[in-house]
C-alpha cells in the first residue's frame with residue numbers, strides 16, 4: 123500500500139475506527155470515477171474539500187456528498203466569514219495530501235470541519251484514503267466523529 127494510504131489507515135486506527143483502507147485497480151480520483159470503481163452511487167462518495175477564509179486565511183474542511191455542489195456564500199455565512207475554494211498548494215499544506223486523495227481524517231493541521239447533511243441518507247459512504255486509488259467505507263456517524271464535523275446544509 124502507498125505511504126499516504128498507510129498514513130490514513132493509521133489515523134483511522136488511532137481513532138479506534140475499524141474502517142479498512144482498500145487500494146482499487148481503477149481510479150478513485152474524482153467522485154464519479156470512485157463510484158464507478160467501487161460500484162456505488164456517486165452521492166455515496168465523500169468529497170473532501172478544503173475552503174479558505176477570505177478574512178482569516180484559515181482552512182476549513184468540508185465533507186460533501188459526491189453529487190452536491192457547495193453554495194460558498196451560504197456556507198461562508200454559517201462559518202462566519204466569506205470563503206473560497208482553497209488552491210491545490212494550500213490544500214496539500216493543511217491536509218498533508220494531494221487533491222484527488224484527500225481523506226476526511228489524519229490531516230497535517232487540525233481544521234474546523236463540516237459535514238454535508240445529505241450524506242446521512244446513506245448507510246454506507248466511501249471516502250478517499252490518501253491517494254487517487256485508495257478508499258475506505260464508513261458510515262455518516264463515523265465520518266462526523268472522525269473529522270469532528272458540524273452537520274450543515276451545503277447546498
Ligand code: 5CA
Nearest residue numbers: 150151152153156169170209210222223249250
Ligand atoms: N478521491 C475522490 C473521492 S473518493 C476525490 O478526492 N474527490 S474530490 O471531489 O474530493 O476531490 C476532487 C476535488 O478537488 C474537486 O471536487 C475539486 O473541488 C477539488 N479540486 C480539484 N482541482 C483543484 C484545484 N486545482 N484547486 C483546488 N481544488 C481543486
